[in-house]
Amino acid sequence: MGTNGLKETCCHSAMMACFQNLPEDRNPLSTQAPPTLSDVARHAGVSTATVSRCLNFPDKVSAATRDRVLSAVSELGYTPNFGARVLAAKRTNTIGAIIPTMENAIFARGLQAFQEELEKHGVTMLVASSSYSQDIEEQQIRTLVSRGADGLLLIGAHRSEAIYDFLERQQIPVVLSWVYRPDLKPFSVGFDNCIAMEELTRKVLELGHRKIAVISAPTANNDRAYQRVLGVRQALQSAGLDPAELLIRETPYGIDEGAEAFREIMAVQDRPTAVLCGNDVLAAGAMRQAREMGLSIPDEVSVTGFDDIQLASIVSPALTTVHVPHRKMGAEAARTLVRLVKGERDVSKSLRLDTTLHLRGSLGPVTGRT
Amino acid sequence: MGTNGLKETCCHSAMMACFQNLPEDRNPLSTQAPPTLSDVARHAGVSTATVSRCLNFPDKVSAATRDRVLSAVSELGYTPNFGARVLAAKRTNTIGAIIPTMENAIFARGLQAFQEELEKHGVTMLVASSSYSQDIEEQQIRTLVSRGADGLLLIGAHRSEAIYDFLERQQIPVVLSWVYRPDLKPFSVGFDNCIAMEELTRKVLELGHRKIAVISAPTANNDRAYQRVLGVRQALQSAGLDPAELLIRETPYGIDEGAEAFREIMAVQDRPTAVLCGNDVLAAGAMRQAREMGLSIPDEVSVTGFDDIQLASIVSPALTTVHVPHRKMGAEAARTLVRLVKGERDVSKSLRLDTTLHLRGSLGPVTGRT
DNA sequence: AAGGACAATGTAAGCGCTTACATTTTTTTA
DNA sequence: TAAAAAAATGTAAGCGCTTACATTGTCCTT
16 A cells, blocks of 8 residues: 555546646637638738648649648648638538437447548538437438538438438438338448348248247338338248238337337247347347346247347347448448549449348257247 | 238338439429529518528518518528528537547447437537547547537547647637546536546445456546546555555457456456456456356456446346446536537536446455355 | 740639618607 | 607628639740
């Protein structure tokens, strides 16, 4: 005890740079308006056009003037005025993204990759989240457009015709993600939810499961959820089973919701031996509930997810799920959108990414025990 | 089999509204420039000033004209030009947020709440992530400022004086979050990382643990991480123990990183009985590794986290962690920032939120077994 | 050495909106 | 009912930047 550098108390460690103790009025600059392009021009003894060119097309200007201008810029601490630039150039270099939620990790990875890619092209990202509500999403779309978003990333394809019309009239390039829909006019960069889920279901059937339940997000306004359920149905049908017997429980995405849905599903007489969840979060909830009910996974009941977020490899047993290439999807969507915004109509087209089945401990063969 | 609505195949379900099958050139409007304020004015037979007023201060205009203008607006499908508005009004109604990462859930909840609150005030959020790099963060700050962010949300307090100077010169209101630092000039809305961790450590000591290890994020550029470690040290010292004996392993945030760090820590001769992790993600990694090594939690080793994200209640056993009021923090930060941007200097001040200990299964008393 | 080609720079017209101020219309007051 | 006050509307000057076009300066070419 009583050692070295421990004098610092919680709130006063010396490691911080900050402006504590500075008198309010210390900085005379702080009351002045920020410098403008013409201030820089005057300072450098050139015209505003030259300064502008120097900033936007450096090689259209002689080295000598460039140096003079740039040093004027840094001397004055000049930053271009965004509004003016937008107004004059008619481009904001901003792209909007509207995702259903930021609260769980489902969209986070993809969005991060999306942003990183945009950044490489000098584009900034505006984000809004719609809480899985179609109305909120439409309002967000209008907001982002009026904020000057040059393009928009949207999740899924299901929305009103009115809003698609609006986007078309405003000539805003749109990329749909998390779905692959080459039949639609807006480009999509994503995967086929239906096929992915069909593949998973086929595997489940192979393992002998016949009594199957699904916990899905509400399918009414969510085409991803809808397609996933459809995938299960199609797999059943192809296997000669009656899709009508499929037990489906819809509930909002969430751990607790997943748990509750699982509880209800397992309360029926003839318990399913496999519960396919619409995403990993629901699955995690289901698994928690199974533990609580003393049901062993996968011996007594198998559980699967969708998305393959971190959660999936952390739960015990690890979750069998459909791996979605989130980062790649985000990056590709960004690339497509940037191209569209630049007006390269021909180059881009819808891109289909593959999902892969990740088989882990939560899915096992049907056993006698139940 | 062979039931009802199953005709729809994956990619052609009828539920979607879209613009498939529309000829490219169908819409004559699409080549015209979007309508401007003066188009609306002409259409409604008033001046541009009246239209502007009508949109911004509806009650400064008579009901009759208002109706006329509004119907002109909707007839023409007018949307204000963002750049022009910004240029003229000198406000973007946009606030920027720079977070270390979007990839895990740590900042997601807070950010979501932040955005929702901003939205209530008609403010849009710009997001960027810095990948925990100080340089990237500073560049992002400059970008967002030049994009016209009216204010900025930053995580933590540790950054260069140069950038704080820049923000002050640009007169950009800043709110720091995830920390509580009333000693600094920028307002902070957050909690005291040090005290929170000190409290947790005290609890760990109470349970008899003496050999303690810490897995922390790199503390060099991360004041939250630094303060958390400091908290552990202070608790040890208060308990009359020698903080120098504390085993500290720094590693980037991540599940795998946490696992690896845990492996290394448990490889030493005199194994610790408790491993305190800098956040829940690291802790989840540590727990996974413990399982792999056949170490029982909490009998052979206790593990704790920080943040209380969803993960914490999903892992098994559930994770003892420090609960951070993410949503409240985000919302309050937004409120403070909005007030600052509006120029209400006096009203706002730094806000300290309380963290609470969530004791769960991953932390237990020291046992003979080791 | 004169003419032309090209590079470097300057001039100035907007971009679409807000808002101070001027003007007109309506309402109130005596 | 006329004058004063208040409300509604119009006029027009920017906001800070980009860019088409005009001008000037440089360097070849013949």
